Amino acid sequence: EVQLVESGGGLVQPGGSLRLSCAASGFTFSSYAMSWVRQAPGKGLEWVSAVSSGGSTYYADSVKGRFTISRDTSKNTLFLQVNSLRAEDTAVYYCAKHSSYYYGSGSYLGYWGQGTLVTVSS
Amino acid sequence: EIVLTQSPGTLSLSPGERATLSCRASQSVSSNFLAWYQQKPGQAPRLFIYGASSRATGIPDRFSGSGSGTDFTLTISRLEPEDFAVYYCQQYGSSPWTFGQGTKVEIK
Numbered sequence: 061e062v063q064l065v066e067s068g069g070g071l072v073q074p075g076g077s078l079r080l081s082c083a084a085s086g087f088t089f090s091s092y093a094m095s096w097v098r099q100a101p102g103k104g105l106e107w108v109s110a111v112s113s114g115g116s117t118y119y120a121d122s123v124k125g126r127f128t129i130s131r132d133t134s135k136n137t138l139f140l141q142v143n144s145l146r147a148e149d150t151a152v153y154y155c156a157k158h159s160s161y162y163y164g165s166g167s168y169l170g171y172w173g174q175g176t177l178v179t180v181s182s
Numbered sequence: 183e184i185v186l187t188q189s190p191g192t193l194s195l196s197p198g199e200r201a202t203l204s205c206r207a208s209q210s211v212s213s214n215f216l217a218w219y220q221q222k223p224g225q226a227p228r229l230f231i232y233g234a235s236s237r238a239t240g241i242p243d244r245f246s247g248s249g250s251g252t253d254f255t256l257t258i259s260r261l262e263p264e265d266f267a268v269y270y271c272q273q274y275g276s277s278p279w280t281f282g283q284g285t286k287v288e289i290k
Contacts, residue, residue: 105281168217172226
C-alpha cells in the first residue's frame, strides 16, 4: 500500500524558512517522480514543484528562486526547502506520487499524502 | 498556462440524482490529459479519473469522465451519500499543471 506522510510544517514569520519532508513507503520510491501541491485555507489546489526520478526539478513561477525540491532515495524521503516565506505561502502542503518516472505530459498524481500546514504570520 | 474553469461552483442535489460537472480549458488539453479529484473536508484529494475517462483503482462505475480538447465532464450517475464533496479537475498535459477552482456537490 502506498503511503506518503508529510511533516515539518508550522508557524513561521514572514521571511523565514522551513524544511518540509514526505516519507514514502509501499512503492519503489526511486522509480517515480514526486510533486508538492499546496492548498491555501478555503481555497483550491496549486501545483508547486516536482522532481523526476532522475533528479530534474521543476517549479511554479510563484515559488521559483525561493523553494527547493529534493529527494533522498536512500531514505525514501522527499523534501521541500521553503525560504523567504510570505503570507500568501500559507497553505497545507501535500506531497504526491506521479504515475511515471517523469514530471510532464501524461504523468498524473495517483497518490497523495495527508498534508502539512505551513502558516506564515508575524 | 492553461486556465481551467469549473461549473457550476456548487451543485445542490439529492441522493440518487445524477450530477454533471463541467471543466472548460482556456486551450486544448494535450492528449486529453485531464484528471478529476475528489476532496472531502480535512482530507487529501483522491484521484478519481485520469486520461479524461479512465477510472482510478477502486472508483465505482457510477463515476464517468468524458470530453476532449477544451470541454470535459464528470458524471455521477446516481449520487450516494459518500459522494458529496468537492471535485477538482486538473490538466497534466502542459507545464505548469493547473487545477480548476472546484465544484462542491452538496446535499439538497
